[in-house]
Amino acid sequence: KAGVTQTPRYLIKTRGQQVTLSCSPISGHRSVSWYQQTPGQGLQFLFEYFSETQRNKGNFPGRFSGRQFSNSRSEMNVSTLELGDSALYLCASSFAEGAVGYNEQFFGPGTRLTVL
Amino acid sequence: AQRVTQPEKLLSVFKGAPVELKCNYSYSGSPELFWYVQYSRQRLQLLLRHISRESIKGFTADLNKGETSFHLKKPFAQEEDSAMYYCALSGTSYGKLTFGQGTILTVHP
Numbered sequence: 001k002a003g004v005t006q007t008p009r010y011l012i013k014t015r016g017q018q019v020t021l022s023c024s025p026i027s028g029h030r031s032v033s034w035y036q037q038t039p040g041q042g043l044q045f046l047f048e049y050f051s052e053t054q055r056n057k058g059n060f061p062g063r064f065s066g067r068q069f070s071n072s073r074s075e076m077n078v079s080t081l082e083l084g085d086s087a088l089y090l091c092a093s094s095f096a097e098g099a100v101g102y103n104e105q106f107f108g109p110g111t112r113l114t115v116l
Numbered sequence: 117a118q119r120v121t122q123p124e125k126l127l128s129v130f131k132g133a134p135v136e137l138k139c140n141y142s143y144s145g146s147p148e149l150f151w152y153v154q155y156s157r158q159r160l161q162l163l164l165r166h167i168s169r170e171s172i173k174g175f176t177a178d179l180n181k182g183e184t185s186f187h188l189k190k191p192f193a194q195e196e197d198s199a200m201y202y203c204a205l206s207g208t209s210y211g212k213l214t215f216g217q218g219t220i221l222t223v224h225p
Contacts, residue, residue, distance in 0.1 A: 044215075104162055
């Protein structure tokens, strides 16, 4: 099976702009989680989508949003970019079928966002 | 609230030496604990999880609920073990893993 893919791999934006990142999960996986990775804060959970519904959200401002499509592909959007949004954004997919708890998460290579 | 602590940012050992990467957690319920590894220029991947109780690449980890620890051990380190290791916890919320800050392991020849 093809792994989780993320596009684009690199992005450079300026403050105030908005950005959309895309994640294609492993075929058959319906859950997609997003994480932000920075040197200072490490890996932090942003949100999770399952069957086009956001089921869980981390402690990030409303500028961070996402959605999931019927084919399970997911996008996340960051509006009004700030310098502190510079990070590696990872998505992970799993086979989760609605049960709370862990289903192995498979990670993509990430999108490196730089905000100038 | 759930929290994962990896007290060592950096860990250096020589090839053939035992290695132990420490992980402590804080969680009020019964967590699921995992170790993820990221080799140079590769994506984050699952190394092992406590419920499987198996050894992967010679690594083992035992969940100690009394000490709230999940340390990763290998009796004889290899150079190819050099990587970033993350301890992670899954509670009862959908799709969320809580990660520790990570430990960079360097195995010297």
